Amino acid sequence: MPWYRRTYDWLERRLQLEGPIKDAVLHPVPKSTASWWYVFGSASAVLLVLQVVTGILLALVYSPSASHAWNILQMLNHQVPLGWFLRAMHGWGSNFMVAIVVIHMAQVFLFGAYKFPRELTWIIGVFLLLLTLGMAFTGQVLRFDQDAYWGLAIGASILGRVPWIGGQLVHLMLGGPIINGATLTRFFALHVFILPGTLLVLTGLHVWMVVKLGINEWPMPGRLVRRETYIQEYNELAHKDGLPFFPGAAWKDAYFAAAILLAVALCAAYFGPYGPTGTPDPTIINTVPKPDPPFLWIYTVLSYLPPEMETPFLLIVPPLAIAVLLGLPFVAGVGEKSWWRRPVAVFSVMFLAVCWASFTHLATYTPWSPKMNAWSGAPIPTAFLERRTPLERQGANVFQEKQCRNCHSIGGSGGLRGPALDDVATRLTEDQLIRQVLLGGGNMPAYGSTLSPPETTALVRFLNTLHPNYQPAASDASRAVAGQGGVPSASTVERGNGQHKTQ
Amino acid sequence: MDEKLPPPSPQEQQQLLERDRISRRSFLMNVGLAINGMVGVLLAVPVVAYILGPVMRRREYLTWIDLGDAAKFNPGETKLVSFRNPFTNEWDGETANIPAYVRTEAHGRYTVFAVNCAHLGCPVRWFSESQLFMCPCHGGVYYADGSRASGPPERGLFEYPTKIENGHLFIEAGQMPTLSNSAALRPCSEKSQPTLVKRIAPCPGTDEPTIG
Numbered sequence: 221m222p223w224y225r226r227t228y229d230w231l232e233r234r235l236q237l238e239g240p241i242k243d244a245v246l247h248p249v250p251k252s253t254a255s256w257w258y259v260f261g262s263a264s265a266v267l268l269v270l271q272v273v274t275g276i277l278l279a280l281v282y283s284p285s286a287s288h289a290w291n292i293l294q295m296l297n298h299q300v301p302l303g304w305f306l307r308a309m310h311g312w313g314s315n316f317m318v319a320i321v322v323i324h325m326a327q328v329f330l331f332g333a334y335k336f337p338r339e340l341t342w343i344i345g346v347f348l349l350l351l352t353l354g355m356a357f358t359g360q361v362l363r364f365d366q367d368a369y370w371g372l373a374i375g376a377s378i379l380g381r382v383p384w385i386g387g388q389l390v391h392l393m394l395g396g397p398i399i400n401g402a403t404l405t406r407f408f409a410l411h412v413f414i415l416p417g418t419l420l421v422l423t424g425l426h427v428w429m430v431v432k433l434g435i436n437e438w439p440m441p442g443r444l445v446r447r448e449t450y451i452q453e454y455n456e457l458a459h460k461d462g463l464p465f466f467p468g469a470a471w472k473d474a475y476f477a478a479a480i481l482l483a484v485a486l487c488a489a490y491f492g493p494y495g496p497t498g499t500p501d502p503t504i505i506n507t508v509p510k511p512d513p514p515f516l517w518i519y520t521v522l523s524y525l526p527p528e529m530e531t532p533f534l535l536i537v538p539p540l541a542i543a544v545l546l547g548l549p550f551v552a553g554v555g556e557k558s559w560w561r562r563p564v565a566v567f568s569v570m571f572l573a574v575c576w577a578s579f580t581h582l583a584t585y586t587p588w589s590p591k592m593n594a595w596s597g598a599p600i601p602t603a604f605l606e607r608r609t610p611l612e613r614q615g616a617n618v619f620q621e622k623q624c625r626n627c628h629s630i631g632g633s634g635g636l637r638g639p640a641l642d643d644v645a646t647r648l649t650e651d652q653l654i655r656q657v658l659l660g661g662g663n664m665p666a667y668g669s670t671l672s673p674p675e676t677t678a679l680v681r682f683l684n685t686l687h688p689n690y691q692p693a694a695s696d697a698s699r700a701v702a703g704q705g706g707v708p709s710a711s712t713v714e715r716g717n718g719q720h721k722t723q
Numbered sequence: 724m725d726e727k728l729p730p731p732s733p734q735e736q737q738q739l740l741e742r743d744r745i746s747r748r749s750f751l752m753n754v755g756l757a758i759n760g761m762v763g764v765l766l767a768v769p770v771v772a773y774i775l776g777p778v779m780r781r782r783e784y785l786t787w788i789d790l791g792d793a794a795k796f797n798p799g800e801t802k803l804v805s806f807r808n809p810f811t812n813e814w815d816g817e818t819a820n821i822p823a824y825v826r827t828e829a830h831g832r833y834t835v836f837a838v839n840c841a842h843l844g845c846p847v848r849w850f851s852e853s854q855l856f857m858c859p860c861h862g863g864v865y866y867a868d869g870s871r872a873s874g875p876p877e878r879g880l881f882e883y884p885t886k887i888e889n890g891h892l893f894i895e896a897g898q899m900p901t902l903s904n905s906a907a908l909r910p911c912s913e914k915s916q917p918t919l920v921k922r923i924a925p926c927p928g929t930d931e932p933t934i935g
Contacts, residue, residue: 287816369818373844373899374860380901387903388778396777397784397898398808400815501817503805505838505846508859522843523861527877530842531902588862588874592848623853637862665864665872670854 244431245470248462250454252438254469257331259476260324261430264348266477267317268423270484271355272416274310282362284408286401286500289364293496308488311363314356316484318514321352326569329548332557333436335445339549341429344422346545351419353514358411360512364404365496370509372399372407374522381531399502434458435465439557447554508592516583517576523588587636590626594634601631604642608685615682618675622667630686638664645687649696653680784810784898790835793892796827801849801867803838810897823883823894824849824856826867833892836869837881837900844901847880856880878902 232238281300283292296303325345328334334342357375361368376399379389395402437457463469494512498504511519525533559566591598600616608616619625627637634640648656657676660666671679687693731739772779788806796802802825811819824836836856838846845860855872856865863874870879881900886893898904 285814285816286818287814370845370860373839376899377839377842377844377901380903382903386901390899390901390903391777391784392775394777394899397810398819398821399899400808400811400818402777402815403818499817501820502838502846503803503817503820503822505803505822505848507846509845519861523875525875527875530875530877589859590857590862590864592857592859595850595852621852623850623855623857626850626857660872663873665853665855665866667853669867670852 245466246464247431247434248458249435249465249469250437250457251461251463251468253435254463254472255438256472256476257327258435258469259473260320260327262473263476263480264317264321264324265423265427267313267320267480267484268419270313270481271310271317272420274306274313275412275416277306278310279412284362284404286364286404289362289404290496290499293363293365297493297496304493305488307493308491309484310359311494312484312487312491314359315513316480316487318352318356320480321349325349326573328436330559330562330565330569331436332439332445332559332562334549334552335555335557336447336450336549336553338429338433338436339553341426341433342549343546344426344429346542348419348422348426350542351415351422354415355411355419356512356514358407358415360515361404361407362411363494363496364500366498366500366504366507367495367509367511369399369500369502370507371511372403374509374511378534381534383535435469436557439559441556441558441560443558444556445554506592508589511583513580517579519583519586520579523586585636589635590623590637591635592626594625594629595620595623598625598633600625601633604631604686608682611678612682612685615678615680618671618679619682622670622675622679624679627664641683641686643686643688643691645684645693646691647694648683649694650680650684651696652694653683657683783904785895786810786897787886787893788896790823790825790892790894793833793887793890794830796825796833796892798827798829801826801851803849806894806896808897821896822846823896824880825892826869831887833885833887834869835883835885835892835894837883837896839881839900840876841871841878841880841902842874842876844899 278296281292281296281303283289293307296307298304328342328345357371360371372394376390376394379393380386382389391397393403393406394400395406434454437454443453498507510516522530522534556562600620605613605616619630625634627635629636629640630642644653654676656662656664657671657679658666658668667676684693786809788809790804790806803822804825805820805822808815808819808821822838824838826834826836828834840847840858840860840863842858842861842863845858847856847858847863847865849856854867856867856869858864858874858876861875863876864872865876865880866872868879869882871877883894883896885895
């Protein structure tokens with residue numbers, strides 16, 4: 221007997237792990253589950269391991285101290301050999317993990333895998349998703365920069381909206397009255413001990429149940445799940461038309477895991493680590509905080525909710541959404557598994573995917589935010605200043621100087637908060653322009669107190685020139701009538717065909 | 724491999740349990756569990772109190788903070804200032820430096836705003852030319868007096884209580900203002916108000932005569 225065989229036997233006689241491991245790895249699974257659609261669960265687990273390993277490696281250097289964390293991140297980026305790569309792997313690993321966990325969940329939902337007897341596997345999966353998102357948020361906090369600081373401010377402000385105990389919750393979350401060192405240490409404890417500990421235990425249970433209850437078979441239209449017969453049907457499928465999990469199905473998991481790890485490494489090497497952005501100094505007001513990719517969609521939702529709906533939405537919808545996910549296997553625990561016969565399920569996934577994609581896309585250019593430096597950084601294109609009177613040009617000056625550009629684009633540059641003004645004079649008459657500028661309305665601030673009468677006149681004269689060639693300017697028919705002594709003109713066409721307003 | 728001890732079969736386990744159901748041993752086991760339960764509860768009290776430490780304070784995190792000589796704030800200006808939060812430690816670094824806006828209408832008339840947007844706490848930026856505070860996150864905009872101008876906020880900017888002592892401007896501050904602490908409870912001062920602005924802003928807007 222060779223030496224390695226003897227060593228193995230010596231160990232096995234004491235550990236006795238061979239039996240359980242063989243049982244788990246060689247258990248028969250239905251042949252149909254050896255599919256590329258079934259690789260996302262194992263890939264999530266592989267990414268979890270990657271995050272644990274890279275996280276421990278970063279913890280060798282990181283220190284959760286509010287006055288040092290940012291400098292340590294800079295040191296990791298620039299001085300520790302390959303520190304930047306480890307940070308990048310951890311950051312990109314986080315993005316990939318959220319994405320793969322969500323894809324895994326969508327696949328499992330569409331394949332009806334949450335139905336009997338795998339209800340609890342699904343429920344634990346919901347908690348695994350929440351924990352993964354929790355890890356992503358707390359991880360963003362540990363990258364202690366401006367985005368982290370203001371992300372915490374947003375989190376605290378959301379908690380502050382909870383009735384009665386909101387104030388206490390804020391102090392509990394921050395570990396004190398403001399965002400400071402105590403906040404960072406408690407998010408460190410969450411990110412490094414509490415959440416990953418729970419994540420690993422629940423992942424263990426999740427995988428244990430997958431092994432014990434069997435991998436969900438490929439759903440066939442018309443093959444209904446019944447509590448009385450399902451286990452027997454599944455066992456027949458697994459034994460008569462099955463194959464051992466290893467290597468029959470596992471080789472695809474292995475290929476995909478390798479591909480995912482490689483993709484994370486390539487993204488890390490190519491795009492580099494996330495930040496840190498500016499120092500977490502709240503007195504630096506000139507900052508435009510942004511959440512990490514997994515939370516961009518929430519950014520959009522919070523911007524577009526009407527003010528009066530915001531608090532109810534924030535407090536009711538998340539618990540409701542979680543309750544729906546947790547309640548799903550109890551409401552639809554039996555019956556049809558195939559997506560061919562579950563149109564509501566398919567359209568729900570499509571709807572959510574489209575919503576998520578549009579919201580995330582919007583958050584990449586934040587049309588709801590004023591462009592803070594457009595007034596000083598985006599000059600009005602000269603085409604809009606040619607053949608203007610001095611008064612109109614002075615109006616353009618006012619337009620620029622009073623930060624109108626922060627919200628209104630002209631010639632394709634400027635903010636998107638308000639409408640583009642390239643052709644505003646085709647929509648509003650001079651009187652309407654004056655009213656809009658002075659009184660605001662329709663989500664525009666009133667400028668009555670900040671514009672002097674000459675400034676207002678100049679500004680409105682400039683805006684009044686903004687009607688592109690061959691487009692008639694907006695006009696007030698009643699004024700024309702009044703100008704003719706109350707007698708309507710025979711035709712209004714003659715006034716509509718030119719570019720000049722009747723004054 | 725035959726050196727392994729076979730584990731007891733489920734039947735054997737069941738029989739052993741049945742035999743011990745009512746016995747001195749099972750009684751002692753139950754007492755042991757009860758003692759552990761009591762010790763657990765006893766230990767949970769300090770643990771929970773420790774966790775709730777930041778919340779269990781009797782008083783709010785508020786104190787009067789000196790912003791310096793009041794004469795340095797010029798009438799008609801809104802100025803960004805910063806102060807060191809008193810409820811902090813040395814190792815909090817720059818996070819303990821808290822900014823605020825001081826608005827001076829006339830000498831003796833000061834309003835001090837928190838920089839945190841009343842929507843979700845992002846830092847609003849002051850634009851003196853248009854006399855507006857704009858928020859970079861979700862697009863909240865406020866007038867010079869802190870009242871809501873547009874965007875998602877439900878109310879005006881948070882204000883710190885102020886007082887003047889020995890020529891110095893003091894504010895009562897110390898905690899991050901959110902909708903649920905005392906900052907939220909400050910009533911808006913009643914000023915005459917054009918109806919249109921009043922409709923869109925729950926706190927009074929500008930009181931300049933140019934509107935309406």
